[in-house]
Amino acid sequence: MSATVPSAPKTNRLGLAKSDYEGAKSTLCLGCGHDVITKQIVTAFYEMGVEPHRVAKFSGIGCSSKTPNYFLNRSWGFNGVHGRMPSLATGAILANRSLVGIGVSGDGDTASIGIGQFMHLLRRNVPLIYIVENNGVYGLTKGQFSATADLGATLKDGTVNDLPAVDLCSLAVELGCAFVARSFSGDMKQLQAILQAAIAHKGTALLDVISPCVTFNDHEGSTKSYKYAKDHEEPLHEIGFVPFFEDTLAEIPPGEVKDVTFPDGSVVRFHSVGRDYDPTNREQALAVLHESRQKKEFLTGILYLAPEQPSLPDVLGMTDEPLHQIPLEKVRPPKAALDAIMESLR
Numbered sequence: 419m420s421a422t423v424p425s426a427p428k429t430n431r432l433g434l435a436k437s438d439y440e441g442a443k444s445t446l447c448l449g450c451g452h453d454v455i456t457k458q459i460v461t462a463f464y465e466m467g468v469e470p471h472r473v474a475k476f477s478g479i480g481c482s483s484k485t486p487n488y489f490l491n492r493s494w495g496f497n498g499v500h501g502r503m504p505s506l507a508t509g510a511i512l513a514n515r516s517l518v519g520i521g522v523s524g525d526g527d528t529a530s531i532g533i534g535q536f537m538h539l540l541r542r543n544v545p546l547i548y549i550v551e552n553n554g555v556y557g558l559t560k561g562q563f564s565a566t567a568d569l570g571a572t573l574k575d576g577t578v579n580d581l582p583a584v585d586l587c588s589l590a591v592e593l594g595c596a597f598v599a600r601s602f603s604g605d606m607k608q609l610q611a612i613l614q615a616a617i618a619h620k621g622t623a624l625l626d627v628i629s630p631c632v633t634f635n636d637h638e639g640s641t642k643s644y645k646y647a648k649d650h651e652e653p654l655h656e657i658g659f660v661p662f663f664e665d666t667l668a669e670i671p672p673g674e675v676k677d678v679t680f681p682d683g684s685v686v687r688f689h690s691v692g693r694d695y696d697p698t699n700r701e702q703a704l705a706v707l708h709e710s711r712q713k714k715e716f717l718t719g720i721l722y723l724a725p726e727q728p729s730l731p732d733v734l735g736m737t738d739e740p741l742h743q744i745p746l747e748k749v750r751p752p753k754a755a756l757d758a759i760m761e762s763l764r
């Protein structure tokens with residue numbers, strides 16, 4: 419009788435299994451869009467073969483901000499105050515630019531209380547994958563409208579939102595963010611390609627992901643429900659991502675395509691799906707976003723991409739070495755240098 423040998427788990431280029439990228443069990447409501455995004459984050463880091471100890475996770479407050487606990491439990495993490503995740507991430511990444519930073523926030527955390535911090539992170543191009551799990555409400559505090567709720571949308575009890583929404587993607591393009599994407603937790607293929615590209619990007623990658631709150635904002639009258647997003651999603655293009663360590667670009671069928679290459683050799687291939695759209699054209703991105711707002715369209719895809727744009731550590735001329743590894747004699751000026759400065763000030 420032959421014994422059955424259990425097959426070894428599938429591993430990535432580092433020899434790690436997918437389970438090495440998982441986290442604690444989620445405590446969110448069953449069916450919450452945020453949990454779907456968590457799963458995609460686990461897959462993206464696994465597929466990209468990122469060493470878990472090189473990742474730093476950041477968040478603020480909200481159901482969405484709880485999610486970094488549910489992925490990459492072998493990575494670093496800091497759960498900050500409501501709306502203050504951008505400044506935490508900026509400090510940490512400047513102190514150690516070898517880290518891959520990922521921030522998870524909510525529409526309340528980012529577009530309401532945190533909008534000021536968010537805007538400065540964007541204009542500084544801090545290297546960070548910034549995911550807004552956008553459900554149009556404050557899920558954790560029982561479903562009040564947030565600043566991304568659409569004009570005319572209703573709550574479960576019929577309350578109408580009479581304020582216009584903050585469009586995070588338009589804001590990001592306007593402020594110079596070089597990777598701006600909108601997706602939907604129900605479009606897993608697109609979200610996966612965008613996440614992998616975001617991991618390869620060396621500046622702020624803003625991902626505004628519609629992530630329905632099944633408990634407080636998934637009813638008729640909501641414009642952030644599963645049904646509304648499914649019925650109204652209009653992808654701008656199909657996205658194929660090929661990381662630098664793979665050589666399978668040829669397998670992505672040609673056609674109406676545009677390739678954008680990252681400095682490390684990774685390629686994002688955009689397939690046209692009818693619309694003539696150039697994701698490297700900032701003016702076109704702003705115009706399309708403006709037009710889609712007027713027409714109440716739900717456009718998804720990578721709206722704007724400029725991978726060569728210098729990030730904050732480049733602009734500041736930061737060293738590649740993590741600051742804590744630089745020996746004291748190198749960071750502390752010698753007495754002679756201090757004496758020379760004092761002399762020059764006499």
Ligand SMILES: Cc1ncc(C[n+]2csc(CCOP(=O)(O)OP(=O)(O)O)c2C)c(N)n1
Nearest residue numbers: 480481482500524525526527555556557558
């Ligand atoms: C300074 C401060 N103000 C208000 C709150 C209450 N509060 C907790 S979470 C939250 C909003 C969360 O909404 P969002 O960021 O959209 O996350 P979601 O729960 O919808 O994922 C608010 C207002 C708080 N914790 N701290």
Ligand code: SF4
Nearest residue numbers: 447450481557631632
């Ligand atoms: S309240 Fe809404 S956002 Fe929070 S866990 Fe439940 S479904 Fe998700």
Ligand SMILES: [Mg+2]
Nearest residue numbers: 524525555557
């Ligand atoms: Mg929310």
